[in-house]
Amino acid sequence: MAVLPVSPEYIPDPERYQESLYRRCGRSGIQLPLISLGLWHNFSGVDIFENCRAMVRTAFNLGITHFDLANNYGPPPGSAEETFGQILAKDFRPYRDEMIISTKAGYYMWPGPYGEWGSRKYLVSSLDQSLKRLGLDYVDIFYHHRPDPNTPLEESMSALDHIVRSGKALYAGISNYGPIETQQAIRILERLGTPCLIHQPKYNMFERWIEPELLNVLNEEGVGCIVFSPLAQGMLTNRYLNGIPEDSRAAKPSFLKPEHLTDPKMDQVRRLNQIALDHGLSLAQLAINWTLRNPVVTSALIGASRPSQIEEIVAGTQKIDFSKEVLNQIEMILAGSS
Numbered sequence: 001m002a003v004l005p006v007s008p009e010y011i012p013d014p015e016r017y018q019e020s021l022y023r024r025c026g027r028s029g030i031q032l033p034l035i036s037l038g039l040w041h042n043f044s045g046v047d048i049f050e051n052c053r054a055m056v057r058t059a060f061n062l063g064i065t066h067f068d069l070a071n072n073y074g075p076p077p078g079s080a081e082e083t084f085g086q087i088l089a090k091d092f093r094p095y096r097d098e099m100i101i102s103t104k105a106g107y108y109m110w111p112g113p114y115g116e117w118g119s120r121k122y123l124v125s126s127l128d129q130s131l132k133r134l135g136l137d138y139v140d141i142f143y144h145h146r147p148d149p150n151t152p153l154e155e156s157m158s159a160l161d162h163i164v165r166s167g168k169a170l171y172a173g174i175s176n177y178g179p180i181e182t183q184q185a186i187r188i189l190e191r192l193g194t195p196c197l198i199h200q201p202k203y204n205m206f207e208r209w210i211e212p213e214l215l216n217v218l219n220e221e222g223v224g225c226i227v228f229s230p231l232a233q234g235m236l237t238n239r240y241l242n243g244i245p246e247d248s249r250a251a252k253p254s255f256l257k258p259e260h261l262t263d264p265k266m267d268q269v270r271r272l273n274q275i276a277l278d279h280g281l282s283l284a285q286l287a288i289n290w291t292l293r294n295p296v297v298t299s300a301l302i303g304a305s306r307p308s309q310i311e312e313i314v315a316g317t318q319k320i321d322f323s324k325e326v327l328n329q330i331e332m333i334l335a336g337s338s
């Protein structure tokens, strides 16, 4: 992929907030952009820095104020935070107060018993490491990345409360928690005086585990919801319609494997693609709008490998009013019936 040269001085588009769309995050004071950018893939120590920088600039120019990281994003783990830290230092220092930057801890990060899961020891020291890599004094949101069956929830949540009180994060969030654990976590955080701002679950046309229980809990509790992998890692785009491109995620070491692109799956993708085309959209645009059709979903957290993908998605956001008929057509395809 050719990477266009990036101009040395970054002056954000002055019109960036004119057309941009935001949703309130639960019952909090924070609004998030309908599209947020995640740095799980394509921002590591092995990726081209100027492409990473161009993607963040493109996103910010389009009114994307929210950037999502985790301690382990790389490879190597930690390198996505380092890349983003360099981009911040070069281009975004004057705009820090216009950005919502999140990171997380929960998955394996360093050897020994304190390098993963949910102890206070791990969560607090991991955030300290993340802040160094990012070159920041604080992040806006700090998440517990996954529930830990062996640590009392009280301990993990009181670590989040401590982190917020210490000023190293402004808000607390949880990710990958089921509905019951979510309810419990919300209660504990409420009692501690640090409300849970947001939940980050996986959600896309192919993976709908949050319907309806988790969404109901978040709605009733006034907690925001930012959904990750809304494009099913690229499956719900035109990327794989004609095979597996060499520069695509499925061709690289990742959780998206060529064997996931089965004939029945690709048949569904093609039929969904036709619905998108019938409405003047790309499949990526249709898939993102579909995740945002429920107002309980605050933001769709996309990944990208090039600036044009971000531009395409933002250009298509809220460009379809889903009729019952279209939603039914999609349901039929997802259910595997004709």
Ligand SMILES: NC(=O)c1ccc[n+]([C@@H]2O[C@H](COP(=O)([O-])OP(=O)(O)OC[C@H]3O[C@@H](n4cnc5c(N)ncnc54)[C@H](OP(=O)(O)O)[C@@H]3O)[C@@H](O)[C@H]2O)c1
Binding pocket: 037, 038, 039, 040, 041, 042, 068, 069, 145, 175, 176, 200, 227, 228, 229, 230, 231, 232, 233, 234, 235, 237, 238, 239, 247, 248, 249, 250, 284, 301, 302, 303, 304, 305, 306, 308, 309, 310, 312, 313
């Ligand atoms: N909390 C958690 O446990 C968790 C787990 C996973 C992810 N996340 C967060 O969610 C973010 C997004 O996850 P994800 O990267 O899996 O999201 P995704 O949006 O489902 O997939 C992103 C991939 O889709 C392809 N794509 C994007 N826009 C496209 C377009 N317009 N046309 C064609 N292809 C397009 C690109 O694939 P190519 O690279 O092939 O071009 C891109 O890398 C992560 O960065 C991370 O912040 C959180």
